Amino acid sequence: MTCDDVRPRLTAYLDGELEGDRGTVVRGHLRTCAACRQVATDEATLRDGMRALPTVDPPAAMWASIQAQLAIAEVEESKRPSWRRALSRWTPMLPRFAVGGLAAAAAVTVLWWRSHREPVQISQVVDHPSPEIQASRDIPTATPSSPPFGAPSFDDVTADLAAEPARTTATYAETATELVTLAAEVRPGWTDEQRATFDARVAELRAAVDRATDERPRQRAWRAMIRYLQQAIVRDDVALASGGVH
Amino acid sequence: MNELAEPIGSPLTGPLAGPLAEPRPRIAAALTDDNELIAACRRGEARAMERLYHQYKRRVFGMAHRIVGASDAEEVAQEVFVRIFRALANFRGDSALSTWIYRLTVNASLSHLAKRGRRHEVGDDGLTDLPAPPPAERDSALASRIEAALAVLPPGYRAILVLHDVEGLSHEECAAILECRVGTCKSQLHKARARMRDLLGDSLRGPGDAR
Numbered sequence A: 001m002t003c004d005d006v007r008p009r010l011t012a013y014l015d016g017e018l019e020g021d022r023g024t025v026v027r028g029h030l031r032t033c034a035a036c037r038q039v040a041t042d043e044a045t046l047r048d049g050m051r052a053l054p055t056v057d058p059p060a061a062m063w064a065s066i067q068a069q070l071a072i073a074e075v076e077e078s079k080r081p082s083w084r085r086a087l088s089r090w091t092p093m094l095p096r097f098a099v100g101g102l103a104a105a106a107a108v109t110v111l112w113w114r115s116h117r118e119p120v121q122i123s124q125v126v127d128h129p130s131p132e133i134q135a136s137r138d139i140p141t142a143t144p145s146s147p148p149f150g151a152p153s154f155d156d157v158t159a160d161l162a163a164e165p166a167r168t169t170a171t172y173a174e175t176a177t178e179l180v181t182l183a184a185e186v187r188p189g190w191t192d193e194q195r196a197t198f199d200a201r202v203a204e205l206r207a208a209v210d211r212a213t214d215e216r217p218r219q220r221a222w223r224a225m226i227r228y229l230q231q232a233i234v235r236d237d238v239a240l241a242s243g244g245v246h
Numbered sequence B: 001m002n003e004l005a006e007p008i009g010s011p012l013t014g015p016l017a018g019p020l021a022e023p024r025p026r027i028a029a030a031l032t033d034d035n036e037l038i039a040a041c042r043r044g045e046a047r048a049m050e051r052l053y054h055q056y057k058r059r060v061f062g063m064a065h066r067i068v069g070a071s072d073a074e075e076v077a078q079e080v081f082v083r084i085f086r087a088l089a090n091f092r093g094d095s096a097l098s099t100w101i102y103r104l105t106v107n108a109s110l111s112h113l114a115k116r117g118r119r120h121e122v123g124d125d126g127l128t129d130l131p132a133p134p135p136a137e138r139d140s141a142l143a144s145r146i147e148a149a150l151a152v153l154p155p156g157y158r159a160i161l162v163l164h165d166v167e168g169l170s171h172e173e174c175a176a177i178l179e180c181r182v183g184t185c186k187s188q189l190h191k192a193r194a195r196m197r198d199l200l201g202d203s204l205r206g207p208g209d210a211r
Ligand SMILES: [Zn+2]
Pocket: A002, A003, A004, A006, A029, A033, A034, A035, A036, A037
């Protein structure tokens, strides 16, 4: 067996996948060939090093963010007035709202919101997965500077995902608007100071949305806004005292 | 294998001598009844959803982290979980729940990279500038070099290495996740490791191993 025969089998050999004679033959070659032995040693070190990489823990707040996004999605899906029911599923502490008598406050806030609102910018640029990813099955090895992508095709989900950013941004904007309306209903229960804090913080978050020049940052800004609105609506005293967790 | 008449210190008494290290434990015992968990999640039971989240958060986040990088990992992992919960109604159980979740994770990560484009990718040259670490710190230094090399690898290679070598999934699982043949999976792993060896060069060798 030559080096050229052995090299392609080293990975399988090292991973214990060569049975019987096939393994013995490789092992026999490694005993006599220093070059292949070095390659095998390197690969084994690499393999063990990768297996030993530390696990990375997600941020503690990730679950809360996911719940918030799910809430947004549900709000968007459900038609009014059922969206409120959907929201309450995700924010179980949501107080019962006294619906009557608050129309005036709601109108004021909605007017304020409209005056700040610009048409939601839908990005025209819907990215598509790079051709490299779409045509990626078993491309033969190229030069080192342009390595083969070499993975199976992923276009099933990517095509679906590609259309999503613009849709998502629009959804966020609608959700935030609805939450502002909802906030207006609970607003009379706040102190003057809390109202001032709320207004200042919402203005700040709104400005961040306006500042965002790209789809992803804009979505992040919307999410921050929505998180804050949700906190405020469930009478999170921290949110109303300090402007919320950022 | 130890009966091999190799001189002491030969690589054959080292990592080459034995079978693979134990794979990482599979997702723990909590997976006993995926179907029940899925059904509860579909009903929107908060506790079940949280349980599913905690069962998979490390692996989903870890995979995303190593495929898209630290700065975007949370965004991708969140996207994955939102998709999981929203799509659970359509999960038909053709594959294991874990396979389906990891497939969503890999696809979302690769899709994210494709959208992000290549602007964040650094050239291979970045690696050669790293100074050789002192021997005592070799293990952690090797880990960080491996992470650095992974980051410059083509995304498809990154995916197979993360699934098979980092997460310790079998070729059959990897093939199911990547929706390819087992043979493809194996050959991709071989090529990906070869590329990693090229990138890492001497840093894979301790002071005593260098030839
Ligand atoms: Zn050889």
